[in-house]
Amino acid sequence: MHDHREILELAAAELDFDLDGDERDRLAGALETCTLCRRQVAAMRATATVLRRPLDIGTPGRVRDMVIGAALGRRDRQVPGLRTLLAASLSILVVLGGTVAFIGMRGLGIMPAASPSASVPNQTAVAEPSPAASGPDATSVVPPSPTTNPAPGPAAALQPGDVAAMVTDGRLVIRTLPATGASSAIFKSRLYPGQRVVVLEGPVDEDGYHWYRVRLGDIEGWASAADRDGTPWLAGVRNGVVAFVVDEDDGTADSIHTIDADGATGESVLFADPTLWQYEQLTWAPDGRRLAFVATPADSPSATTEIFTIDADGSNLTQVTHNDVDDDSPAWSPDGIRLALRMAEIDPATPEDSSVVVTPVIGPAATVLGPGANPVWSPDGQQIAMTVTDGRSSYVWVQSPDGSGRRRVSDEPANPAPPSWSPDGLQLVVSYGGASLSPAGLSRIDVESGSITPLMGEPTSSPTWSIRGTIAFSATGTRAPGLFTIAPDGTDLRQILADRGFEAVAAWSPDGRSLILDDEHTGSPVTLLEADSGSFVELESPDGSATSAAWQPLLR
């Protein structure tokens, strides 16, 4: 028997000092045998990891100017010619490689947005041979789509409370002040094409730009909504129509319908093609101009599913995948250029095995990332989270869309369902199934460190993180089943919908204020739910049951 407090103190000391042999043995022995010590020590180590995470913010450029001015022997705050001198003195850093490219930029009055550069996530995936199946066909010609990039018209004014999408190439910086001068520090996090922020206030006109204070995860700062000529960099995101599948009884005459955002008016048929069966998994491109879905070609000898896209008006049907295995789970990259998808293994003996593939919407090159399922793009498009099974348990992994940087985020087994990214892409929220060392519940994972913060100890499913910060999830235990929201720090738990006898799979509307509930497996009615008021409407089509709904984002 051991003293739990003494073991915790040893674990604390181990974080900063080398323990002696006897201390190491006592700590290891206690962690091997004592669940309480193991949990307490894990929590302490997680706290240390959180403390080690670097802050996203630095000092404003004026501090640097002051320090360098002093180094130059100047006593005044305004240092003429400083930028040139700094650029010269720091040029040595540039030759050290790309990792130091940003050094010396702060305080130099760089523009709010970088010019188009090699850093833009673009459709440059290198074709890799698929290990088992042919994957998305590398040889077929895919008709070009007219709308693969967000390209709204002239910048429209944003309002506080709006969700805004980054709509230009390159990267957009967020500053501490609405100005380009040395007093305005630049946050390390940048906005990538398609990434969303919440508008808090503005506009403020300064230095020829219209600045808005925006929130991205924990960051609150100022970004310009357009260049000096009015070309938009940020566009407001509105709720468009809701697309859903109307399912005929025999499944052979499905059609895709749309209905207005109120869920009650304006229903019309968007798409119906007798050569395709069993539409499902509708998902809108981030600019709302195309809709991807899964269907089975009627003439397919293997009766396997493929992925298709259509334009928002139902025209221009494009088959994205062509092979003899099931392709599903399409997920658009935030810039709308690529799709990630799950491709089943060709061996029918292992139907649960599958790979995650990234394919450009236009063009033949596809990249097989490796084994996995449930791909989800990070909000900046730089990573894809997925679940990977080791035969017994499922774990959350992340990987770059170019195939590099594949790694397991956490050693805790997770539910084999899509995780959900935080708006800043630093964390994931995951449901756990309840293996011996990971009690059932809901947790937040720091993607960089893998440290886990439990949010709920009850069985949960389908967590989804709103751009506004709230996490929605279904509680599936017996104590209080239903749909809940919770703040990322575990506070403000609210039940927004009582149990209706089935698991509600929820997704946030583009404006982050409503939820769309849908579960294709249980046949539950598609429901649009306003998160704040709890009022909801169930979709009912006169043509049959409504399933697989997706809310269209509209950029303006």
Add this chain to the structure above:
Amino acid sequence: MPEPAIAAESVYRQVRARPADREHVVDVVSAAYDAHERALYAFALGITRSGTTAEDLVQESFLRLVREVQAGRAPDNVRAWLYRVCMNLATSRGRRASVATRYLPFLVSREVGETPEARHLRLELGSELSAALEALSQDERTGLLLSAGGFHGPEIAQIIGRTHGATRTMLTRARTKVQARLAEGTDRRA
């Protein structure tokens, strides 16, 4: 240290070896600034909880580095040197602040409510962890923040000027206090 900071630290070591002239001073200070400014600011913010105070501490620490380099005394371990100076400045400032508090009603505060920087710190750490840190003594908080900055125990002992044993006891106590406070919060939510 993040990769760019490591690269900048490497530049610091290279330029430090060059003969002393004005350009050399600028190069050495620039490299040190790029390598350590963010982490030092996070450290100062963690100790003081005040954006403007942390900014002042970082600026003053680097201005002292400028004087050291100008005098031909560029420190070997500039990172530890900057943290030690920053910590000492925070301590002496804290003493002055406790005197000034008596006259607070007559002074105009530079900060109204929570500053964006303090808010950022609270949100990045989480409100409960932030509160748990705030409940520590300044020495304990400084020790934990030095550890968070990547310093190992013996280095922390050297920076804060305590013995190895005393530093280990202090850090251990600080960590268990933080965990106890966090556990209380978890119990309240359960």
